[in-house]
Amino acid sequence: MTKRKKPKYKIGDTVVITIYGTVGRVTDVKWLDGAYVYEVNKSHGLFNESALELLSEYDGKVLEQEQIDIEYKFFIGDLVQVSGYGADLFKVIGFRTEIWRYKEDAWEDVIYELSRVSDGEWLEVGEEELTLVADAESADTFIQKLGLLYLVNKxxxxxxxxxxxxxxxxxxxxxxxxxxxxxxxxxxxxxxxxxxxxxxxxxxxxxxxxxxxxxxxxxxxxxxxxxxxxx
Incomplete structure (x- = not known):
């Protein structure tokens, strides 16, 4: 019986995925169909040895990967008020992050999509324009308890x-x-x-x-x- 060879890379090695030019760490090593395959950065995909190279030995171009952590203040279903709209109540129906990158500057904008409780009017606003009235879990109960039954006609x-x-x-x-x-x-x-x-x-x-x-x-x-x- 042929003795199984040792894997070329081990867990914790910093490697380059050569087909993408991206860098990651080996997080798992598996023996599959007579060959070693590697998990990188806990991703679902597996790479064979020929697709990887140690960063210290790689002489190609490495693409930088940026990790962005966004902290959202509001979530779908939250009941909010909007600056400039008085006592009108809105529900958050969606949100997205717009990422801006320039040579000398960089920032992220969080945009919320809202629906007005009184008539369903759709609105897009930035995070700084919103004030939380009730979270998603208690929003409907809050509206009913307050008796905020809006008329369709203004x-x-x-x-x-x-x-x-x-x-x-x-x-x-x-x-x-x-x-x-x-x-x-x-x-x-x-x-x-x-x-x-x-x-x-x-x-x-x-x-x-x-x-x-x-x-x-x-x-x-x-x-x-x-x-x-x-x-």
Whole structure:
């Protein structure tokens, strides 16, 4: 029986993949069909000995490989607000990284693709223009709890207050019909109030302040009428 020869390269050797001119480290050595094959940089592909050469012995041109680490602040499904768009809410539906390289300069731009919650309008913005409102896991619950039910048609500021009242009344009616318990309705309205308070403190938008006033009136009505609210 012929004694198996030793592999030309061992794990940890720095080699050049000659067909590409790229450099890597041997991360595994396998015996396959009577020959040694090599894994480089934990890649899925395997190279035979003729495709590799030790870097110290290689006299061809080596192509430099750049490793770029990008830290993303937002992810698909996140609920965000955009600078210049007031209290409008958007969902992240995609993102990409644009890599710029010049002789004297280099940078990376992260671009996010958004869809507005109110009407689905598509928007592309840079990372610095976004503020996180809720992560993807809690975004839908956040919208429902706040009662941010936007109309498809754009409306004037003067019509927003009655619509907000209708939203709170609807939430109140549905909650009473489903739960039939005063305490749960009050707890729900308090949760909504606290969420809007946080939004108002963050963005100082008067629409949030209006909602807080409407909710306080509803709570006062519930307490004064011993839970017999009128829708």
């Amino acid at each position: 409306q004037d500021k003067t019509t927003k207050s009655p619509n907000i009242q209708n939203m709170v009344r609807k939430a109140e009616f549905e909650e009473i019909s489903r739960k039939k318990e005063k305490k749960e309705l009050i707890d729900n309205l308090l949760d909504i109030f606290n969420d809007y308070r946080i939004l108002y403190e963050l963005f100082q938008d008067q629409e949030y302040y209006q909602v807080m006033r409407v909710i306080l009136k509803k709570l006062e009505s519930l307490v004064n009428n011993d839970g017999k609210s009128h829708v």
